[in-house]
Each structure stands twice: as structure tokens, then as C-alpha cells.
Amino acid sequence: MSRENTGTSEEIFKDTQSGDVSPLGLPRELVEAVELMFFAYRDFVSDPDTILENHGFGRAHHRVLHFVGRRPGMSVSELLHILSITKQSLSRVLKDLIEEKYIIQETDEHDRRIKRLLLSPKGHELHRNLIDPQIRRFQESLEKSEIGTLEKWQEFMRHLTNTETKIDFMDDAGRKHQL
Amino acid sequence: MSRENTGTSEEIFKDTQSGDVSPLGLPRELVEAVELMFFAYRDFVSDPDTILENHGFGRAHHRVLHFVGRRPGMSVSELLHILSITKQSLSRVLKDLIEEKYIIQETDEHDRRIKRLLLSPKGHELHRNLIDPQIRRFQESLEKSEIGTLEKWQEFMRHLTNTETKIDFMDDAGRKHQL
DNA sequence: TAAAATGAGTCAACATGGCTGACGTATTCT
């Protein structure tokens, strides 16, 4: 996989390993990494997207369904924090999901202002159908990779995410899921 | 705020290593991987997003700028294939970039129907400013990781992307960049 | 050389999912 150097690059960035530099004067493998982020993410969400279409839902619905499924009983404001979107953006999709009985709301026993969100059996089923192809994609990719790849991949992905994101995800919940 | 496990998970997926299973009856580390994909991607694009705002541009402009920068002289239809969007979606952002002189069009010498796309110096500068924080994010994350992490990460990301995506990216160009 | 195919650009119309600011209502905290 050797590539020739154009020679005219500014080389502000010292290359990590190979000394190979892209036409932008940036380390080629990091520019490739930027592109892999784009392609991998796009393809990764493409399978659920297809399923969602048949239900008249979009990616936003998927996210809500996912996090409610993962953290049953979460409040609306917890969900807002995790998704980092506005109340209005959330309410549109949440309304759909509640009206069509994928998500159930239960008033909190101790603070009746808070509504706890839960998946109905129908919601669980859809969630499962949406995540299945993604899990399968991971498993198939892992089969092609050396052992220990997933751990290293996860570690690096964690480093890439903002600390606030990780704190947000842990804090409001009080549960043991930590990203 | 602890909530008890419902206990009714189907456990169709055998867990890869730990035997640990999420509330969904799916291997927990793979469900976490799905979430890392969401969070890491979101945070990863957040830096350029901020810069783009100041220019009145969006993510779509960024993508065009990036691929034209990476593969100078590419045609409009090659760009359409890589981005996998429609001509209309592309034309809106491409028009902006051409009007504001970030991108230059040159008619192909041998086939005058084809327009070759290039970045102007202004375009290169913006491209550079947009990619810089992403490269830096990678470098900082790498510093926190074991050596060899980038290679493993890239390999796995490649496995995650569709084969068509990879082929598309190689074929139309005739150049040696292959994802 | 006439007809077909290709590359690029455009129009109108639509959907999704972000955003803002303002406001209402129920409930709880001080």
C-alpha cells in the first residue's frame, strides 16, 4: 500500500509513522481516517434506515427508541441531554412513537412531574429489528479482524468522543452504563 | 434511581467474551459499540460544524470541499457517486461553493462535456481549517492509545463499510487512493 | 451523418429533523 509523495506539501504535521503525506500536506493515514469515519458511519446506519422507512419513521425515531430501550424508565430531560437536541426536535418524534404505541409513559411515583419512558412489546420488537443488522455488521467485521480488535476500537472511539458527552451519559442516570 | 432488570431477555446472541448481556438480550459490548458509533461521530463532526457556521455553510459543503480537495480534478458525476446523493442535493451546495470562489471548474480537454473540479487557494485554506481539528482530535486520541491502535481501528472501520462504497471510491478515479 | 447516449445544470415540490422564542400547565420546593 505504498503511495508516492507529491513533494510540494507544507508538512506542518509530522507524519506518525510512514512519513507519507497526502496532497493536503497532512499525514495520509489520518486523512484516510477522517474519510473512514464518514463512510463507515454512513453505511452503518443504512440498514436501520431501510427498516425505518417501512414504518414511516426516521433516524431521529431510531435514536429515541434505542436509548429508551437501553435505559428503560429514563425521563424526557435525561433523553434530551443524551441526544443533545432541543425539546421541540424531540417532541415531534416522541409524539409519533407514543401515539403509535411504541413507547409508553409512566408518571414517576415520587415526583409526578416526571414521566418515565418505556418501550412497549411492539417497541422492543422494532428496536430489536433495527439494532440486529448493526450487531450483525459488527460481528461479521470482527470475524475478519484479529482478536482484541473490538477492545482497541472501542478504546479509541471513546477517546474521540468529548468528555462532556461521556459525563452526560453517565451522570444523569445513576446507572452502571458508562460509555 | 436504581431500576430492576426485567429478566425477560431472549438471549439469542451468545456473548462474544464476557457473557455479559445488556437489557436487550444482546452482547453488551456490541450494543455499546453501536452507541460509540453515534457519539464519536457526532463529536467528531462538531468542530468543523462550528467553523462552517461562520461561513454560512453546512456539512454538505464540507463534504464537497473535502473530496474535491482530496481528489483534485474529479468530475461532478464522480463526486455524486462518492457522496451517494442526488444531483439536486449536490448542485445546491456546489453552486454556493463555485459562486463564492472556493471551487473552480475547468472543462476537460479531451471531453468538453466533463467539468473538472478544483479548489481555489481560498478553498484550500478553508478545507485545511476544517480538517485541522479533526486531525488534531485523532492525534490526541492516539496519544492516549497503545501503539498500533490506528491500524487496527482503520482495518475495522474498513470492514464496517460496504464493499460497494470501497469500490466506488477506487474505480471512478483511476488514481491510487483506495479506502 | 443522423440519432442516441452522456455530463452537467435547472425547475418545482416535498420530507425530515435540526433550530428559536414564547407560552401554558401541573407539580414540587422554598
Added chain:
DNA sequence: AGAATACGTCAGCCATGTTGACTCATTTTA
């Protein structure tokens, strides 16, 4: 009793994806 919190909702804006139809220049092909 009044302030703060949690949730919901209205109206409207913007970016970026979609479709289908159509033009125009240029090249290929029958």
C-alpha cells in the same frame, strides 16, 4: 404563596435529503 422544575405545544425558520421532468452541449454509435 411564590419560585422553580418537568413537560408539552405553537408558529416559523433553515439545511439537506428526496423525486420527476426537462434543457443544452458534446460525444459516441449505428
